[in-house]
Amino acid sequence: MTDYLGIIAIAVVVALLAVGGLFLLFRPKGKGERPVEPREAPPLSDDTQAGPARLAEDEGGVTTTVPPPAAPVEPAVVVPPVEVPPPSAGRMVRLRARLARSQTTLGKSLLELLSRDRLDDEVWDEIEDTLITADVGVGPTRAMVEELRTKVKVLGSRTPDEVRGLLREQLLTLVGSDLDRTLRVAAHGERPAVVLVVGVNGTGKTTTTGKLARVLVGDGKQVLLGAADTFRAAAADQLQTWGERVGAETVRKDEGADPASVAFDAVAKGIDDKVDVVIVDTAGRLHTKTGLMDELGKVKRVIEKRATVDEVLLVLDATTGQNGLRQAQVFAEVVDVTGIALTKLDGTAKGGIVISVQRELGVPVKLVGLGEGADDLAPFDAEVFVDAILGD
Numbered sequence: 254m255t256d257y258l259g260i261i262a263i264a265v266v267v268a269l270l271a272v273g274g275l276f277l278l279f280r281p282k283g284k285g286e287r288p289v290e291p292r293e294a295p296p297l298s299d300d301t302q303a304g305p306a307r308l309a310e311d312e313g314g315v316t317t318t319v320p321p322p323a324a325p326v327e328p329a330v331v332v333p334p335v336e337v338p339p340p341s342a343g344r345m346v347r348l349r350a351r352l353a354r355s356q357t358t359l360g361k362s363l364l365e366l367l368s369r370d371r372l373d374d375e376v377w378d379e380i381e382d383t384l385i386t387a388d389v390g391v392g393p394t395r396a397m398v399e400e401l402r403t404k405v406k407v408l409g410s411r412t413p414d415e416v417r418g419l420l421r422e423q424l425l426t427l428v429g430s431d432l433d434r435t436l437r438v439a440a441h442g443e444r445p446a447v448v449l450v451v452g453v454n455g456t457g458k459t460t461t462t463g464k465l466a467r468v469l470v471g472d473g474k475q476v477l478l479g480a481a482d483t484f485r486a487a488a489a490d491q492l493q494t495w496g497e498r499v500g501a502e503t504v505r506k507d508e509g510a511d512p513a514s515v516a517f518d519a520v521a522k523g524i525d526d527k528v529d530v531v532i533v534d535t536a537g538r539l540h541t542k543t544g545l546m547d548e549l550g551k552v553k554r555v556i557e558k559r560a561t562v563d564e565v566l567l568v569l570d571a572t573t574g575q576n577g578l579r580q581a582q583v584f585a586e587v588v589d590v591t592g593i594a595l596t597k598l599d600g601t602a603k604g605g606i607v608i609s610v611q612r613e614l615g616v617p618v619k620l621v622g623l624g625e626g627a628d629d630l631a632p633f634d635a636e637v638f639v640d641a642i643l644g645d
């Protein structure tokens with residue numbers, strides 16, 4: 254019995270030792286480990302001294318601190334201020350020097366010829382040639398030479414001032430100092446005035462439309478533009494850019510859209526917005542293409558469903574001479590041209606086209622383009638024009 258008790262006691266001791274060993278072997282980990290110190294957060298300041306120092310320290314250690322990415326800097330959108338263009342009054346006087354530069358050859362030649370002591374047939378032929386070369390046209394040239402011959406005979410001997418006065422008077426008669434050149438841009442009560450701009454390709458229609466918007470804004474009017482040149486997407490972009498510069502909105506549609514529908518929408522919006530003037534730019538079209546000319550007639554008729562077309566401006570390139578006159582005649586037949594905008598007069602000595610185009614069409618030159626600058630379009634002034642031809 255004592256032996257049994259001894260064996261039991263030994264077995265209990267062995268069992269206790271085994272349980273203790275197992276406990277030491279499988280006790281839960283972590284509890285007794287030293288707690289990990291939390292890492293210090295990187296400073297928020299962009300202190301350039303502290304940054305690299307901390308990085309070097311970290312590189313030598315176990316981990317690397319990656320600074321939070323900097324917030325992306327949005328590029329500032331610069332909205333150009335709306336420009337305030339100069340008013341229409343006095344614009345041509347301001348551009349007179351430019352006009353004189355291109356036109357004085359005509360004036361100088363005429364003054365020199367008329368100042369000669371003897372005015373024989375040869376000299377009169379030269380005067381005639383000078384006028385025709387400057388695009389005055391055969392009819393007006395003959396009439397002018399006839400008139401000058403009579404006046405010179407009456408005068409007898411001539412002082413330089415008298416010659417100049419004579420020539421000034423004759424040129425003014427031909428250019429027409431009493432023609433009504435007022436642009437019809439007065440609104441009809443709450444309905445805007447409508448200006449339709451037409452012409453062949455490249456004469457400067459879009460540029461003239463943009464410049465005209467500036468002239469009208471300069472005179473205090475609210476303007477809306479219609480980009481009915483749907484052949485070229487770039488034409489609508491070009492027009493919109495002109496408009497944005499002076500705060501004028503542009504109505505446009507996708508390339509290839511019906512130009513008449515753009516014109517209609519522009520006028521409808523002009524009425525809704527109660528603007529003073531709607532200017533509709535059309536695509537350049539050859540006067541010889543019947544389909545395109547018919548389309549232009551449609552543009553005008555569609556506008557007339559909502560408003561009156563007050564002004565149909567034919568844009569003519571002064572450098573194209575007699576060809577310009579033929580274009581003018583065809584356009585006038587289709588859309589009743591009420592005024593001419595003669596562009597690029599700064600680039601030709603043939604200012605006589607002012608005289609011939611008015612005579613051919615019976616329509617006055619109302620605007621002249623004297624350069625590519627934004628404010629190089631001026632209401633035409635006959636006296637400033639003739640004085641620029643004659644020089645100082």
Ligand SMILES: Nc1nc2c(ncn2[C@@H]2O[C@H](COP(=O)(O)OP(=O)(O)OP(=O)(O)O)[C@@H](O)[C@H]2O)c(=O)[nH]1
Pocket residue numbers: 452453454455456457458459460461482485488536537538596597598599600621622623624625629
């Ligand atoms: N020197 C000078 N250049 C001008 C004048 N008016 C327009 N131009 C230039 O003529 C070129 C043609 O002008 P646009 O307005 O694009 O002509 P467009 O008639 O609308 O052309 P299309 O849409 O192709 O029919 C441009 O380079 C203008 O800067 C002007 O009075 N003087």
